[in-house]
Amino acid sequence: MRPTWVEISRSALRHNFAKLRARAQSSGAELLCVVKADAYGHGLAICGPELAAAGACWLGVTSVEEGVRLREALAGQEAEQDALPTTSILPRSVPRILVMGGAWKGEAEAVIEHTLTPVVWEPYQIELLEQGARRAGVAPGHLPIHIEVETGMARQGVAIAGLARLLAQLKPSTGTALLFEGLHTHYASAENHQSEQNAQQTARFCRAGLEARKADMWPRYLHGGNSSTLAAEDGTLHRLHELARGLGAHLLVRPGLGLFGYLLPEQLQNGSQAAAAIAHELEPVLEWKTRVIALRDLPAGTTVGYGATWVADSARKIALLPVGYADGYSRRLSRATGEADGGHVLIRGQRAPVVGRVSMDLTMVDVTDVPGVEAGDEAALLGQQGEEGITAEEMARVRQTIPYEVLCGVGARVKRVAVE
């Protein structure tokens, strides 16, 4: 194996799950664990079963393909958990899988075969599922779906004005194979506790609840909120809980990032004590590692890498790492001569700056000040060595992005290895 890999800490994942779940339960909610985008780059085949074993009763993915992969990863696993009541289709111990991006043409069969629960918000999505269910001989009311309501993202979701029409399509009296099981929404500014948008969106979501009540359609689950919502003190969870109670529904909250040990830096910057406390409790799950494959002593004046953007101003020792932008190690981590910004890696417990341009498969770092470096030494791209650490937040800052993009950007060819 090329020595570039990520290590996924099962114990850190379980720890974060337990912390967030306790937080949700104190507001009368359960977790729907979001593991889209290959579990935010951590590996669905490792994280899905680990979360299920820890007691997750709902997992969320983006697509039917991801749902099928997850169902296969879970198959045969004896999940020990105290699951919420589910529909009649699955035994209680098997986690439900929400396909948050909905099903596309030709995917209804896979939804049914793998017992996935698609989100719908357009009438045509209901029709496609209905046709698929008819072909597969699904009995009336046996294909659960969740309806997403648009309350302030202008992204997915049915506008409140269109909800009555969707609900009418799903009335049991129509003989539909579909079961209206969940109603949910997604917040645009959850990490900003001062934003009025959270309360506005919750108010709109309450109106959607009212529409369901008027139509005499009662969802078993209501869900809203993400990791940021769990770390907020803005009353959103409380209001969602009241709404769920009024509808006789279970409340779910959908964290993703928090499970993997991070919160958005913005949320911590705006001084919320609850967010700071939660951030302190969470542990990064992923460490990204590689090894020094060669060393080179450069005389002063030598240029390094494509474009010769970095020039040794004195005699330097350079280490070569087998990782590049094809692995998701962004070109933004490059460093030209004289630039303070740019990536760092950890070698022998010390920081070594990236020098020159990150190339597709290779990166050079300056190890002149790190004593004793040898070929074969481990280098941490993300992770901890002794006192020094590099977090996804730090890397995101240099790359001018968010921890989400750093984590889910770790390339598919980087092997994921589970460690305890």
Ligand SMILES: *Cc1c(COP(=O)(O)O)cnc(C)c1O
């Ligand atoms: C990604 C996603 C989440 C999880 O959000 P985090 O910020 O990672 O906690 C929840 N709900 C929906 C609809 C999402 O797309």
